[in-house]
Amino acid sequence: MQPFSVLDLFKVGIGPSSSHTLGPMRAAERFAHKLGELGLLSQVEQVRVSLYGSLALTGVGHSTDKAVILGLTGLDASIVDPNEAELTFQTVKTTQKLMLNGAIPIRFDPDESIRFFGDIFLPEHPNGLRFCALDEHGIELEQQTWFSVGGGAIANELAKDAQNRDLLQEFPDNRPYPFLNATELMEHCANNSLSIAEIVQLNEATLQGGEDAVNDWVDSIVSTMIACMNRGLTMDGSLPGGINVQRRAKRMAEQLNSKEKDEFSVMDWVSVYALAVNEENAAGGRVVTAPTNGSAGVIPAVLLYLKNHRNNLPDHWQSTFLITCAAIGWLYKRNASISAAEMGCQGEIGVASSMAAAGMAAILGGTADQVEHAAEIAMEHHLGMTCDPVAGLVQVPCIERNAFGAIKAIQAARMSLSEPGDHCVSLDECIETMRQTGEDMVSKYKETAQGGLAVNVVVC
Incomplete structure (x- = not known):
């Protein structure tokens, strides 16, 4: 288990929202990186992103669409320049092409590839998003569901009963x-x-x-x-x-x-x-x-x-x-x-x-x-x-x-x-x-x- 630091409460990123911008950007970056680790990047023809609940309802105003695009290109939210981020976003919107993980060009039309499901709230958290990579035949290569849980933090799977976790589980170290x-x-x-x-x-x-x-x-x-x-x-x-x-x-x-x-x-x-x-x-x-x-x-x-x-x-x-x-x-x-x-x-x-x-x-x-x-x-x-x-x-x-x-x-x-x-x-x-x-x-x-x-x- 990864030890949790209280210093993680403070993260450097870009606005306007930690849960709707920073979190989704980090999740998209993780997904793109995982495709690279699995050796799947060269097989990817398209990526679909589904936003649920609060992410969908206020996603455009909170720049969630921009965030997932930036993350899929492999940009690091903690160091990316806001001007570079905006230029990257506008380029993808204009050309409908995205450099997946900064390495592989794929077709990506934001209006088609990012879907908003404001009437669906995933049970784990109101801020859910799902990534799906498909090959040229439309066959799924990899899928991941993430949750943006606040303050830019993201999780694959949420522990629903935090009060019952003990010290040894939560602090597997020598603090x-x-x-x-x-x-x-x-x-x-x-x-x-x-x-x-x-x-x-x-x-x-x-x-x-x-x-x-x-x-x-x-x-x-x-x-x-x-x-x-x-x-x-x-x-x-x-x-x-x-x-x-x-x-x-x-x-x-x-x-x-x-x-x-x-x-x-x-x-x-x-x-x-x-x-x-x-x-x-x-x-x-x-x-x-x-x-x-x-x-x-x-x-x-x-x-x-x-x-x-x-x-x-x-x-x-x-x-x-x-x-x-x-x-x-x-x-x-x-x-x-x-x-x-x-x-x-x-x-x-x-x-x-x-x-x-x-x-x-x-x-x-x-x-x-x-x-x-x-x-x-x-x-x-x-x-x-x-x-x-x-x-x-x-x-x-x-x-x-x-x-x-x-x-x-x-x-x-x-x-x-x-x-x-x-x-x-x-x-x-x-x-x-x-x-x-x-x-x-x-x-x-x-x-x-x-x-x-x-x-x-x-x-x-």
């Missing part, structure tokens, strides 16, 4: 402090006089081959987040998709720089940071899943708030911040879900806000109990949030929600630091509540664009 839930994590902290970040740092150093590897990961993620935000602050005009959503981050930043500061200026900057990241995501730019593309602006906004607007931060604070965020995010991923197709937007913006609140509380000197409390407060006030993207695009209300998720995270951290940590609702209880709420939520409010704003906003 010193394995944990399955917040209660076990907090026990490690209390019994060893260590912070959440220290617990995870020790685990990951064992798993990654040393502390330097973890530090390199932190540097890479932080630099990518800041680069994305900086690019977002230089861009203006309308976002792609046809509903004429205008970029605002650059304009808002210019206004803030030109006027006198007031007591709310800092919060305005937090909003600007979040908007800049998610406008880039909506435009198909390079972002970090945090824990998803749709919520990619929350954690960078809080990170930039700390960096630009707080003084006397501790040494190595960025590492403490991100590792704490990752630990909290992993608890949600394991014990509930970070997929909006399963949980609604509480599983994306809510989780991101919870992660950021915990990270900020840790930086500002919070105890492990206060950090856990910060995470719980932030999620408690996102419970029940629906995912209802207008026109199936990751724009309205998604972009603004990142700004509010970041501001909620900051306030949750501040509230937790004024308390001793003996709060009424535990993080585990809140995570379980989110899971139950997501399961109870009807599908039209879970990334299908069939309810909420998606049906009440008239798009011309």
